[in-house]
Amino acid sequence: MMPLVAAAIAPHGFPIIPVLSDDAEGALETRKQMQLMGSTFKEVGVEAVIISGPHGIRVDGSFAVVDAARVAGTLRWNGNFAEVNAPCDRPLIDALVRVATEDGLPVSRVSYAGNRVDQAVAPLDWGVMTPMWFLGHDQNESGSGDVLALAPEPNGAPGVVLVTPSRSLPLAAMVEFGRAIGRVLGDDARNVGFIASCDWAHTHREDGPYGFHESAARVDRAVVDALRRNEPGVLVELDQHDIETAAIDGLWQTLMLAGIQEIVPLTIDVLSYEAPAYYGMIVATAMPDGR
Template identity: 25%
Template sequence: MSIKNTFIVPHPPLIVPRVGRGQEIKIEETVKAYDKIARKIAELRPDTIVVATPHSIMYSDYIHISPGKGAKGDFGEFGEPDIKYEADYDTEFVHKLSELAERQDIPAGTLGERKKSLDHGTMVPLYFINKYYTGYKLVRIGISGLSSIDHYDFGRCIADAAEKLNRNVVFIASGDLSHMLKDEGPYGYSDEGPAFDKEVTEAMNSGNFMRFLTFDEEFCEAAAECGLRSFIMMAGALDGRAVNSELLSYEGTYGVGYAVASFEVTGSDDNRRFGRLYGMEEEERINSLRKNEDEYVRLARRTLESYVIHHNKLEKPDNLPSEMLTGKAGVFVSLKMDGQLRGCIGTVSAATECIADEIIQNAISAGMEDPRFNPVTKKELNKIQYSVDVLKESEPIKSISQLNTKQYGVIVKKGRRSGLLLPNLEGIDTPEEQVSIALKKAGINPGDDYAMERFEVVRHN
């Protein structure tokens, strides 16, 4: 046995009548669709229901699976502490899933639980399911800051666990869409909000899970979505499966997108191995970039590859352009993988004999010593995209109005504290955002007196 059906559902607490106090009437289509899938789940009579929720424990580099024999929860946070839920966990499934993820080198498991109680991303689906069926055990999984493909591959492990344990499993991908559909909504309005919801619901209706994998991170952040990684995990659980896709409802009444969709497994389809297809497209894209990389980027890449594979610091080549061998400047080396930052380390001013040495030093640091990430591994090298920023001399400025995020980076200083932000970064659209992030990096209070400098860079991609 294996996964027979998966569902995408939203999790607004107000959909529960005692919490919504009449507000649920305005999302009646969502309620009807929710009841429809709950009745379908009752017909399927699953042994195990797997719920992926963005409101369980979330780590930047680890997918958390809830441990123990079970958990309880209530809607006290939303004014109704007497609405309570209790779920028994499928401990055997959790153990097998953790084991399979470890074999696939996916950072996932039951470590680091900080809050045991059920979250509303889990309880809202249970409210509907439990009206019709209670003969199941639960597996609750959080999302993480890992890449889309990591979540997809983890979804494949879920399907594998179901097959190995001969479980009848239903997968619930809990997640709202954009939170920026209306000015009066919880986060206001952005053009990306409706655009995201249109694209993602079209993907749901057609069963085009490749679209889930290829959304731009900056676009998703601007749309303020919360469910995409749950959906991607679900897509991975359906890897290689033919499905009957149906978008049952979509509403954005309260400025947040609520979609209900069903994906019924109808057989096998080797053309729907989207993780493999995504990997092939990414490899082709990276290879194309490397064919066109200049000497600055090539030196950064070769340096890190040499260090990771051979544990040796690359000797500086003699045939580099003269400006790399004689010029001095601060240099930042940035690494991206699967569309996400993978490391970035640099120097504000020259710390070595020449730009080439600066690149070699900072390429190793970006790959191995950035405290936000684990060291780069051999298997990651072919997926990494490099960029090198060579800093020009900075100049003091008196006002934030003298900044332009596309042209200038910024340095903020107070005493021995300083923070730097490069120019032309994804998601940084205003000088105010730029300075705010630089202050945070420096540990400087925005209300303090501080000095600012601006600088330009020559960016090599």
């Protein structure tokens, strides 16, 4: 099993997108490392990528997989706009749903707009749109972020499969789903990748929307330490109270990466950690051993 050529943990604090903010709202190092991550995926020739994020369409008690021909979305920040319109990878969607279902995992196909799958276009959220931007979906053509926009011309950026986990499922299910992803990617003949879209503690500052909690720094430190030890799976043991008070949103997706790592040995390299606003952001690559 080898066609998995690259994986990553990527933040989705969208002011890191260059056209939205010149200074990335203080996260210039995060932006720099996201650009490096994108270059790495391009260098190894990623043709399709599964992205798991926390902010997409959710189905209680199920893994929601976008089942559409394309995805489109627009982000706005301080008068600036970023627009993305990108193809979904239909064969990879079908393979993932099939394998996960065979494994007994609850999976729901979700769609939007056209009732024929070849005409369906699902709306993008910032949790997946941000990493997609750094994977080459950065043409930013005016109007392209509307689900009714015309399909874009192929530009060499990878097709996407978007997954949103349900937090009502046990954490162990995230690892199991990751194993399914690992087998699906390992069986694909193309160069394929995976991104866990994650922000971490959201309670670093009193003036943030979730207020301040002392657990924020402690939880982020524990996550960075686990990743540096190449042991994302130990995060399943994070204290539930700390998970809630730190208000992290990356645990579920990172445990999927841990499951993938059980199928395809990966070496994690933490490129950066920053928390210039109220939330923490980690950029880390996870490359197959031997590459």
